[in-house]
Amino acid sequence: MSELVAVLGVPHNPLLKRAMEAGIDEDLRATHENFQDFRGRLEDARPDVLIMVGSDHFRKFFYDNSPAFMIGKASRFQGTHPNEIRTFGLDPMEVPGDVEMATSLLGTEYLNSDSIDFGFSNEWLIDHGWTVPLWFLRPQYDIPIVPIHSNTNMPPLPGPRRFAALGQYLRETIATDGADKRVAIIATGHLATDIGGPRQFLGGDSPDPEFDADAVAWMASGDIDVAIEGCQFDRLASAGNVTLQFLNLLVGLAAANRAPDFAEGTASRFAPGPFFYWDMKDQS
């Protein structure tokens, strides 16, 4: 059986890279330090594979083809899309994929999961939802990944219970997969964030500070049912038009199944970012 050694919840704001390359100003320092800290913790956890749960931003999965949950099953993944290179200044990158782990999660004949009907992709140009967390957390791009896409952008979405089920499924499958790997899960999403709406780019202010405080408290409680109850669609949508990506962080909480060792909504030049960490070594 494999071992879940770490669970991380992080932001993936693509504007951070260009801003930080220009220097770590005071309004970026806390975000920088959190990513540095998480990078070290991930290194210490010595994972063999990173299962990365995020949401494609209309680049790969669009309104003509929108799965609820999609597992990337390929021996390598390249990033990112031309418009993200142009607009955000992101670099093209490549990272190996873990086909064995992806197959374990999917199955080979019928789908293994009784709770989620996964789609799969054998070729997937990943976007900043995966490349930015990797750039911060493992810039060597040397640990194989299994990317999992969730639809949090194009309603109707899978509900919060499905995200919790995904986390539970990952935990249980990792523990019984017959492999002998050290596994880290990286979930990425937003706290209250507005992109393309009236409350975007508020100079570091949150479009909904009350939501941020509530959301961090749900996570810090370690109680997945509290978090599920909090994630009513209208509540998330009213906190900003892409706040629904917070749902991905429920995967991390459900996979860890306990209160995080670190939980913070970190203020920055942009909307506050979510940082959660669970050290899972020697938990089994």
Next chain:
Amino acid sequence: MSRFDINKFMMFVDGTTEALNEFCNDREGFVAGWVGAAEESVRPVPYGGSLSSDEQAALAGLDVGKLYEMGAHPYILLHFARAVEVDFNGVAFPDFDRAYKEAVTPHGYPNFAT
């Protein structure tokens, strides 16, 4: 009227530098070509899409407020408008952001489900 077709158009333009240049160099011509192509669409990957006259005018005229009010997805709309104004026309981002917010704010938060 179709939010899907508006979103598809904007993602196509923002998707590649070639499409962005082509659109910016002749916006009305590009929109006309897009609509015309949908009628001669080659399966299984249709190019182009059906757009009402209001939608064509809003896209060719870069009428951000109108597109937002129509229920364009805000993430897609922002990046489409930004690509045209900032990446292509060289507008400073703070100026773009100010104008963008002025355009969308009167409309609140329209439903953008397709």
